[in-house]
Amino acid sequence: MFTIESLHQPQTLSEVKQLVEKYPDITVLGGCGFLKLSSRKIPVALDLSRCELEKIHETEQHIEIGAMVTLRDIEKNPALNQWFDGALPKAVSHILGVQFRSCATIGASVYAKYGFSDILPALLALDTQVELLRGGRMPLVDFLSKPITRDVLTRIVITKDKRRVSYQNLRNAGADFPLLNAAVSKHDAEWKIIVGARPARAEIAVQASKLLTSSAYGTVDSGTVAMAASMELAFGSNNKASAEYRQAMCQVLVKRAIEEVLA
Amino acid sequence: MKLELLINQKIYALDVAPDEMLADTLRSKGFLSIRKGCDTSCCGLCTVWIDGKPVLSCTMLSFRVAGKAITTIEGIQPEAEKFARILAAEGSEQCGFCSPGFIMTVIAMKNELKNPTEQDIQHYLAGNLCRCTGYMGQMRAIKTYLRGEVQ
Numbered sequence: 480m481f482t483i484e485s486l487h488q489p490q491t492l493s494e495v496k497q498l499v500e501k502y503p504d505i506t507v508l509g510g511c512g513f514l515k516l517s518s519r520k521i522p523v524a525l526d527l528s529r530c531e532l533e534k535i536h537e538t539e540q541h542i543e544i545g546a547m548v549t550l551r552d553i554e555k556n557p558a559l560n561q562w563f564d565g566a567l568p569k570a571v572s573h574i575l576g577v578q579f580r581s582c583a584t585i586g587a588s589v590y591a592k593y594g595f596s597d598i599l600p601a602l603l604a605l606d607t608q609v610e611l612l613r614g615g616r617m618p619l620v621d622f623l624s625k626p627i628t629r630d631v632l633t634r635i636v637i638t639k640d641k642r643r644v645s646y647q648n649l650r651n652a653g654a655d656f657p658l659l660n661a662a663v664s665k666h667d668a669e670w671k672i673i674v675g676a677r678p679a680r681a682e683i684a685v686q687a688s689k690l691l692t693s694s695a696y697g698t699v700d701s702g703t704v705a706m707a708a709s710m711e712l713a714f715g716s717n718n719k720a721s722a723e724y725r726q727a728m729c730q731v732l733v734k735r736a737i738e739e740v741l742a
Numbered sequence: 743m744k745l746e747l748l749i750n751q752k753i754y755a756l757d758v759a760p761d762e763m764l765a766d767t768l769r770s771k772g773f774l775s776i777r778k779g780c781d782t783s784c785c786g787l788c789t790v791w792i793d794g795k796p797v798l799s800c801t802m803l804s805f806r807v808a809g810k811a812i813t814t815i816e817g818i819q820p821e822a823e824k825f826a827r828i829l830a831a832e833g834s835e836q837c838g839f840c841s842p843g844f845i846m847t848v849i850a851m852k853n854e855l856k857n858p859t860e861q862d863i864q865h866y867l868a869g870n871l872c873r874c875t876g877y878m879g880q881m882r883a884i885k886t887y888l889r890g891e892v893q
């Protein structure tokens with residue numbers, strides 16, 4: 480369990496900015512699910528729970544999710560269930576139990592860029608931007624490709640469009656980490672195929688996505704595209720599954736996701 | 743940090759450390775139904791309600807729940823007892839260590855979901871582990887409880 484020497488509870492983002500400038504090593508407290516697994520000594524901790532970041536806000540064009548929104552709030556949010564075939568609520572609903580999801584926050588889940596994440600593939604399948612205190616707003620895909628730097632993630636912004644989305648995952652046991660997951664989306668004629676928990680971080684299968692986008696429906700079958708995705712991406716082994724198994728299962732999950740989007 | 747916590751509808755003036763988790767604060771005030779099983783946010787033994795929603799008190803910083811309503815099993819004793827009797831009648835109350843957290847989640851589910859299916863029940867209770875039973879007796883007990891049958 481971590482220990483905290485001093486705690487700051489700012490009420491506005493400009494106060495947060497001042498604190499981050501004053502204490503470059505400040506530690507943001509999310510829901511503490513991961514933090515509490517370490518025995519870190521935290522000299523200066525930052526609590527964002529008074530900064531109005533605990534809300535999901537729907538505008539005409541976007542759904543904005545504050546960094547302190549819990550995974551359970553996402554699971555139950557009517558707008559997120561209504562849009563994108565409910566892919567994001569579906570993805571978070573596999574993470575441990577209801578009580579845990581009422582603690583863990585979306586800001587930490589995205590900021591930490593976990594390889595096993597159920598959330599990142601689903602968010603990558605959407606038109607998602609992240610808002611960082613110092614780094615400003617950028618597409619999630621760009622944020623994920625950068626090394627982790629000291630910053631504070633304040634919001635996630637998803638464009639409301641009529642895309643169809645499917646999220647698939649494979650686990651050895653119900654509440655375990657996924658050993659592989661995939662998300663597929665189709666917006667107008669553009670397809671996106673994402674595979675995560677390889678066990679490396681979720682990544683877009685660019686070539687397979689292009690193959691599917693450029694082919695008129697019926698000329699390339701979902702199995703061929705799924706095979707292309709499994710050949711394009713790298714897979715590794717760990718105590719949950721071997722690289723070979725992941726590569727084989729990638730074909731199953733991607734094919735299933737494409738067919739669900741087409742259904 | 744000096745703060746006031748509303749526990750089972752009673753206000754407690756407390757002095758907590760900034761890194762103190764709610765499970766420890768509650769136990770220090772005598773709410774011994776709160777158990778720490780895994781301490782890695784996996785087992786659900788420490789479940790309490792914050793504003794009616796089940797959360798893991800081992801993972802919730804105490805200062806964050808100031809101004810919110812905290813409920814432990816001691817605060818809903820008659821309802822908890824009703825379900826506990828059904829659990830016992832089904833033989834699914836074995837060592838009993840997980841029972842307080844389990845009962846808190848079941849009652850929260852009853853308050854939240856209308857006519858849950860078996861799959862809904864399994865999903866809602868995925869965060870409550872029991873190492874004695876095979877969950878079948880518990881499932882029977884939950885169904886009996888949801889049907890409103892008194893034991």
Ligand SMILES: Cc1cc2nc3c(=O)[nH]c(=O)nc-3n(C[C@H](O)[C@H](O)[C@H](O)COP(=O)(O)OP(=O)(O)OC[C@H]3O[C@@H](n4cnc5c(N)ncnc54)[C@H](O)[C@@H]3O)c2cc1C
Nearest residue numbers: 509510511512513514583584586587588596597631632656
């Ligand atoms: C036992 C266990 C099982 C899990 N299983 C899964 C699973 O199956 N699938 C899955 O997708 N996830 C899983 N997770 C991860 C979980 O969903 C959360 O992503 C994780 O707990 C981090 O969220 P938190 O709010 O608890 O963050 P914390 O533990 O509070 O923080 C994690 C890190 O992020 C930093 N941080 C927090 N908020 C911000 C912010 N706004 N800006 C910048 N940095 C920030 C913290 O300083 C810390 O370094 C699991 C976690 C645990 C503990």
